[in-house]
Amino acid sequence: MAQETRNAYGQELAKLIQEREDIVVLDADLTKSTKTAEAKKVCPERHFNAGIAEANMMGMAAGLAASGKTVFASSFAVFAAGRAFEIIRNSICYPNLNVKVCATHAGLSVGEDGASHQSIEDVAIMRSLPNMSVFVPCDQYETKAVIDYVADLKGPCYVRLGRGKVEDVFNEETVFDFTKVRVLKEGKDVVLFAMGLMVQEALKAAEELEKEGISCSVINVSCLKPLDKEGVKKALQSHKKAFCLEEHNVIGGLFSAVAETAVQTESCPVYPIGVEDTFGESGPAAKVLKKYGICAEHVVEVVKAH
Amino acid sequence: MDNNELRKHAANVRQKIVTMVYDAQSGHPGGSLGAADILTTLYFEEMDINEANLKTTKRDRFVLSKGHTSPALYAVLDEKGLLKEDLKSFRQLDSNLQGHPNMNEVPGVDMSTGSLGQGVSTAVGMAIANKLDKVPYRVYALVGDGESEEGIVWEAMMAAAHYQLDNFCVIFDQNGLQIDGNVQDVIGPLPLKEKAEAFGLHAVECDGHDYDAIKAALKEARETKGQPTAIIAHTVKGKGVSFMENNYAWHGSAPNTEQYEQAMKELKGED
Numbered sequence: 001m002a003q004e005t006r007n008a009y010g011q012e013l014a015k016l017i018q019e020r021e022d023i024v025v026l027d028a029d030l031t032k033s034t035k036t037a038e039a040k041k042v043c044p045e046r047h048f049n050a051g052i053a054e055a056n057m058m059g060m061a062a063g064l065a066a067s068g069k070t071v072f073a074s075s076f077a078v079f080a081a082g083r084a085f086e087i088i089r090n091s092i093c094y095p096n097l098n099v100k101v102c103a104t105h106a107g108l109s110v111g112e113d114g115a116s117h118q119s120i121e122d123v124a125i126m127r128s129l130p131n132m133s134v135f136v137p138c139d140q141y142e143t144k145a146v147i148d149y150v151a152d153l154k155g156p157c158y159v160r161l162g163r164g165k166v167e168d169v170f171n172e173e174t175v176f177d178f179t180k181v182r183v184l185k186e187g188k189d190v191v192l193f194a195m196g197l198m199v200q201e202a203l204k205a206a207e208e209l210e211k212e213g214i215s216c217s218v219i220n221v222s223c224l225k226p227l228d229k230e231g232v233k234k235a236l237q238s239h240k241k242a243f244c245l246e247e248h249n250v251i252g253g254l255f256s257a258v259a260e261t262a263v264q265t266e267s268c269p270v271y272p273i274g275v276e277d278t279f280g281e282s283g284p285a286a287k288v289l290k291k292y293g294i295c296a297e298h299v300v301e302v303v304k305a306h
Numbered sequence: 307m308d309n310n311e312l313r314k315h316a317a318n319v320r321q322k323i324v325t326m327v328y329d330a331q332s333g334h335p336g337g338s339l340g341a342a343d344i345l346t347t348l349y350f351e352e353m354d355i356n357e358a359n360l361k362t363t364k365r366d367r368f369v370l371s372k373g374h375t376s377p378a379l380y381a382v383l384d385e386k387g388l389l390k391e392d393l394k395s396f397r398q399l400d401s402n403l404q405g406h407p408n409m410n411e412v413p414g415v416d417m418s419t420g421s422l423g424q425g426v427s428t429a430v431g432m433a434i435a436n437k438l439d440k441v442p443y444r445v446y447a448l449v450g451d452g453e454s455e456e457g458i459v460w461e462a463m464m465a466a467a468h469y470q471l472d473n474f475c476v477i478f479d480q481n482g483l484q485i486d487g488n489v490q491d492v493i494g495p496l497p498l499k500e501k502a503e504a505f506g507l508h509a510v511e512c513d514g515h516d517y518d519a520i521k522a523a524l525k526e527a528r529e530t531k532g533q534p535t536a537i538i539a540h541t542v543k544g545k546g547v548s549f550m551e552n553n554y555a556w557h558g559s560a561p562n563t564e565q566y567e568q569a570m571k572e573l574k575g576e577d
Contacts, residue, residue, distance in 0.1 A: 024438070048434065048469070056427045056461035063431020066409070066417060067363050067439070086421060087458070091428050095409050095418040 002165035005196075006104040008140035009161055010035025012147040013072060013102075017043045023151070024064050026050055026073040028057045033163075034074040034104045054079045058087040058099070065097035070151060073099055077106035077119035077160060081126050092156050093129045100150045101126075104161040107247035108275065108292055109197060111164070111285035118280040123195075124252020126158040127225050134225040135178065136160040136254075138199035141170040142222055149178050160196065162247075164285045167200040169220070178223045181231035187215035190303055191239040191268075193232070195221050195254045197294075198245035198273075204296035209303055216303075221254055229261045236267040241306055246274040247294050273302050307351050309517040315385050316346040320546045321573045322381035322393055328566040330397040333405070336556040338378035340481045340514070340541040341448060345382045347520045348446060360388055360413050366443050367416040367432055371425025371459075372450040372479065373406040374558070380407075383414045423456030425449070426476060430462045433474035433534075444528070447476045452484030454495045460505060466534040467506025474534040475527040476507070479514065481543035483554040502536035514539030546573055 017023045017039045025047045031037040040047035050057035054075050061073040074080070080103040081088070092099045103122060110118045127134050133153065137143040143161065150157040169184065170176075184199070185206055194202035199220050206216035219235055221227070236242055242262070244255035255272035262270045275292055282288075289295050293302075319342045327333035349355065353366040370379045380396065380403055383389040391412065395401035402411035406420025416432075419425040429447035436443050449459060466474050478498045486492050502509040508530045512519040520539065527535035543557070544550030547569040561569055 024435075046438065050461075050465060051468075053458075053461035053464070055458045056430070056465055059424050059427020059458060059462065060431035060434065060465060062424075063369075063417070063428035063433075064435045065431075066428065067432050067435030069435055069438075087424055087427070090421040091418070091424045 002167050003140035004163065004165050005137055005140060005143040005161040006035045006163060008143035009102055009104070009147055010038035012144040014038035014042050016147065016151055017046060020070070020151070022068065022070045024048070024069045024071050026057050026061050026071060028052060028054045028075040028079065030075055036072070036074050054084040055087050058084040059091055061099045062091040062095065062097050065099050066095070071099045072102055074102045074104065076117060077103035077122040078117055081119065081122035081158065085125055088156070089129055093131045096131045096155050098154060100157045100159065102159045102161060105163045106160045107162060107196065108280040108288050108294055109162050109164045109247060109285045111288055112282050114282035115279035120249040120275045120280065121252060123160060123224055123248050123254070124256070127252065127257065131156055132225065133157045133223070135223055136195040137222050138196055138220055139166050139169045141168065141172065141174055142176060145176040146178065146222065162197055166197045169199055169203070179228060181228045182220045182222070183217060184220050185216065185218040187217040189215045189240050191217040191219060191235045191242045192245055192299070193219050193221050193242060193254060193258050194245040195224065196247055198247055201296040201299060202245050205299035205303070208296065208300045212304065214303060224254065224257055227257050227261065232258055232261045233265050236262050236265065236270070239268055241268050242270040243273050243299070243303060244270065245299060247289070248274055249277055250274040251277055271302070271306060273299055312346055312350060312517050315350055316342050317573055317575070319346055319378065319381045319385050321570060322384060323377040324547065324561065324566065324569045324573065326377045326380065326393050326396040327560045329394050331560045332397050333377055333560060334374040334558045335377070335560070336483070336543040336550055336554070337372060337450060337479070337481065338375040339545050339547060339550065340543045341375055341378045341479050342545065343515045343517065344448065344477060344479065344520060344539055344541070345378050347517055347524070349382045349386050351521060352524045353446070355388070355414070357388065364441065364443065367445050369417045369425040369429040369432070369445070369447040370407060370419055371423065371429070371447050372453050373419030373425065376405065376407045379415065388414045422453040423458040426459050427462040430466045430471065430474060433466065433471040434469060436473050437471065444473050444475065449476060449478050451478055451480040451482065451489050451495055451498060452492070454478060454498060455493055463502065463505040463507060470532050471534045472531050475524070475537065476534065477537045477539055479541050480538055481541045483543045483552070483557065485554065485557050487554055498536070498538045502538070507534050507536045509536045509538060511538045511540065514541035515545060548572060
């Protein structure tokens, strides 16, 4: 069943906050959109609204973490990672504090709100911060597992979540290992690395390409940092071509992360499939994604063209 | 502690400040000297901090939001006997005494600061944590008047008042100067008392070099319930060294040998 990753986050956080006294949740006037309202419902005393003040929200998160709390701080990705960047850098990452920045509404799939709200650079800027771990789960099950994982991981984490529904890739029984990239499908010609909603598109594209005689591996990269370099290297050396699929600028995200590994080893050529260094625009999410090539059809075209 | 003893400690703190900046030939003497009486009063009179509770959060905490005045913080911790590091290592390679304070390297430094405005915000988070944990410890933040030009300071004020953090006390160190000159000429952050009140804080003004006045303001803050308190402390940047006083040129520059010797003479009361 398709589900929004932000919904899965809200549900898991509501569960965790009841189980763990050390968890405190902060939001910046978007509790219903980021879904931290679910945690507030069950534990209002440990949910704080910072108001429309993301910078101060991150500062308060740092102070709470410096007092032994495990803090989840949420807003839209463009405000969490963008507006509050320097507070995350200096007050959370430099002192290595236990704050989990869970940012929703990432990428072009925000849809109608348009470019001002469509974060396409958050993974790039969060990945560049020392001490920060970066996660991009691809479906509801992986999201819940990531939230559990970061709750136990010491230090700052960034979790990128989406507004729209994404198809299930995993199920209730799946066991996750976020220290490794995950091979979802084995093929021999081409490897498709994907993150977030592009994982479902990669699987669809692989099926199409299979029909045209191109055998594809699909690898889910949900932990962008620290990246499983060995897993990436292995895939780069066992295929003829690699493509990196992301609902993110082709600068600084998954393509960059894979390419950083590729240039340091023997590797097949690596190509980006993502937002081509341009801002998005308003429109129904599916149409916006299609226009900017963030869809299986475009992946098939690009792979065939190479 | 009586005022004569506080005065002696503050004089030592000031000598340490000037010596650190002179030795490193780098650092911010003006604001550090100006804040010396406030820090001395906090650490020797107001706050419950000692060797036994130093490494815990089960005590009053202090956030130096104006992190560039780290010499004042290191000096007061040293004067209190709580600092393990050699003050001569200030701003040197491989030292724990970073130019701007690092909480993970120096016990007693309660938050890493340096990027202006953020310390106030983190202190608000600490005060919320103390409320959640139902512990009586207080959280103090020292903010510059120039620093108050940062919007996050006022976001933090709004939150502190909204969450009724009467365990939180923000001290504005109003010396009237910032790097580019007089604060009112640069952009005009004043008046602070009226702004703090408008944001929902109890506000009190005091002379930031008069121990009785500082003590009274801190007492008033402690006794104010249901809302946080802002203390607007009027200070003299460079206080104690005649040629540094009220001169923004000494915001971030180190004295030469002749200037250093002159400064030390004045601070030792020999001049």
